[in-house]
Amino acid sequence: MTTRSATVTWAGANARRMERQGLTAPLGAATPATAVSAMPAAHAQVLSAAELSVGLRTAELNRGDVRAALWTDRTLVKTFGPRGTVHLVAADELALWTGALSALPVARSVHPEGVRMTPEQTEEVLAAIADALTGAELTVDELTEAVVARAGAWAGEPVMPAFQTLWPRWRQVTHLAGHRGVLCFGADRGRKVTYTNPGVAPLDGPGASAALVRRYLHAYGPATPQDYAKWLATSGRWASQLFAGLAADGAIEEVVYEDGAAAWVVAGDTVFPDRAVRGVRLLPYFDAFVIASQPRGRLFPGTAYTRALAGGQAGNYPVLLVDGTVAGVWHQRRAGGRIVVTVEPLSPLAAEQSAELEQQAARVGEVLEGRAELTVGTVTVGAHA
Numbered sequence: 001m002t003t004r005s006a007t008v009t010w011a012g013a014n015a016r017r018m019e020r021q022g023l024t025a026p027l028g029a030a031t032p033a034t035a036v037s038a039m040p041a042a043h044a045q046v047l048s049a050a051e052l053s054v055g056l057r058t059a060e061l062n063r064g065d066v067r068a069a070l071w072t073d074r075t076l077v078k079t080f081g082p083r084g085t086v087h088l089v090a091a092d093e094l095a096l097w098t099g100a101l102s103a104l105p106v107a108r109s110v111h112p113e114g115v116r117m118t119p120e121q122t123e124e125v126l127a128a129i130a131d132a133l134t135g136a137e138l139t140v141d142e143l144t145e146a147v148v149a150r151a152g153a154w155a156g157e158p159v160m161p162a163f164q165t166l167w168p169r170w171r172q173v174t175h176l177a178g179h180r181g182v183l184c185f186g187a188d189r190g191r192k193v194t195y196t197n198p199g200v201a202p203l204d205g206p207g208a209s210a211a212l213v214r215r216y217l218h219a220y221g222p223a224t225p226q227d228y229a230k231w232l233a234t235s236g237r238w239a240s241q242l243f244a245g246l247a248a249d250g251a252i253e254e255v256v257y258e259d260g261a262a263a264w265v266v267a268g269d270t271v272f273p274d275r276a277v278r279g280v281r282l283l284p285y286f287d288a289f290v291i292a293s294q295p296r297g298r299l300f301p302g303t304a305y306t307r308a309l310a311g312g313q314a315g316n317y318p319v320l321l322v323d324g325t326v327a328g329v330w331h332q333r334r335a336g337g338r339i340v341v342t343v344e345p346l347s348p349l350a351a352e353q354s355a356e357l358e359q360q361a362a363r364v365g366e367v368l369e370g371r372a373e374l375t376v377g378t379v380t381v382g383a384h385a
Contacts, residue, residue: 005253005255006255007258013221014277014298014299015273015277018277020038021288021289022035024277026059027057030057030058030059031069032065033076035054035058036089037090039288040089040216040218041097042288044078044086045085045086048284049286050066051367052283052364053287054066055366056360056364061367062367070187071187077094079094079178079184095181095203096211098178100212102202111160111172114159122176124151126180128147128151133196133197136196137186137187138194143195144170157169160172181202213252214251217252217265217266221264227294252266253270280320280353282319282320282357282364286315286384287318296314299325299326300325301325322353328345334368334370338372341372341375342378343357343374344378
C-alpha cells in the first residue's frame with residue numbers, strides 16, 4: 001500500500017509560518033522568552049534589531065522588556081546560536097540549544113597552520129573558559145588573561161586576523177564555547193562586552209538534535225534537509241542523514257508542494273491555513289523569519305530579490321512585507337526621542353495598506369521607546385555588513 005504525501009501550497013506554508021510567529025496577529029500573552037521561542041531564536045548581532053524582532057511580534061513588549069529579560073529576570077540568554085552568530089534564546093531552552101549545536105559536525109578550520117589549534121588545544125581552551133567564567137562576568141581582555149593563566153601563553157598569542165588587527169589565538173573557539181554551553185554573554189560593562197558561564201549542562205546530543213529539528217519544522221516547515229543545513233551553516237549530507245533517521249522513527253513526515261517539490265514537517269502537523277496572508281508588516285535587520293523561510297525566491301519575488309537581498313543573503317536589509325512577501329525595504333534612525341522611519345515600497349501601496357504602514361511605523365517607535373515619524377521614499381542606506 002502506497003501512502004500519499006499531503007499536498008501543500010506555498011501560500012498555506014507561508015501563512016502558517018507567519019501565524020505561528022506572531023506576524024499575522026500579535027502573539028497572545030507573550031513574554032520576551034515566548035516571543036523568541038516562537039522564532040525559535042532571535043538574531044542579536046545588532047541588539048536593537050533583536051528587540052524589534054521581539055516587540056513587533058507582540059502588542060505591548062518593548063526594548064526595556066527584552067533587556068529586563070536578559071539582565072534582570074534572566075529568562076533570555078544572549079549566546080552564539082545558528083551559524084555561529086549571536087542570538088537570543090529562551091533560557092529554559094538553552095540546554096536543548098547547546099546539546100544540538102555541540103552535536104553538529106566539526107567544520108574544518110579556516111585558519112592556516114600556525115594559527116589554528118589542535119583538537120587537544122581546543123579542549124584545553126574550552127576547559128579554561130568554562131573554569132574562568134564560572135561565577136564571573138569577564139571582558140575579552142580579562143578572559144584572555146584568565147585563559148592564558150590556565151592554558152598557557154600560546155593561547156593568548158595575537159595570531160588571528162580580525163577587523164584590521166590580530167586577536168589572541170583562543171578567540172577562534174568563542175562560538176564553539178557558546179555551543180558547548182560554557183560561555184554566553186553577560187551584561188555590558190560600559191562599552192565593553194562581557195562573557196559568563198551560563199551553568200547549564202547540554203542535553204544529550206541525539207535527543208537535542210531531534211528536538212531542534214522539530215522546533216525548526218514547527219516554525220519553518222515544510223522544509224528540506226538542505227534548508228535546515230543552511231539555517232545552521234552545517235553539512236547538507238549530515239542534515240539529510242538526520243532527517244532520514246527521524247523519518248524512519250516516525251518523528252517527521254514528507255509533504256509535497258504544489259510544484260511537486262518534497263519537504264518535511266513534524267509528523268501529524270499537516271494542517272495549513274487555506275487563505276493567503278493579507279496585511280503590511282515591518283521586519284528589522286536579520287529577522288529570523290526572513291533568514292529561515294525557504295524557498296527564498298518565493299519570499300522575495302521579482303524585484304524584491306535584487307533590492308532586498310545582499311548578494312542573495314537575507315537579513316542585510318530591514319524589509320517591508322505586503323501580503324506575506326517582501327515588497328520593499330526600510331530604515332530607522334534615532335534622533336533624540338524621534339525614530340525616523342523611511343520606507344521604500346517596490347510598488348505603490350493602496351490606501352488601506354498605507355494606513356497599516358503608519359500603524360507599523362508607530363509600533364516600531366513604541367518598541368524602541370521613541371516617537372516614530374514615517375516617510376515613504378527611497379532608502380539610501382546600503383546593506384548591513
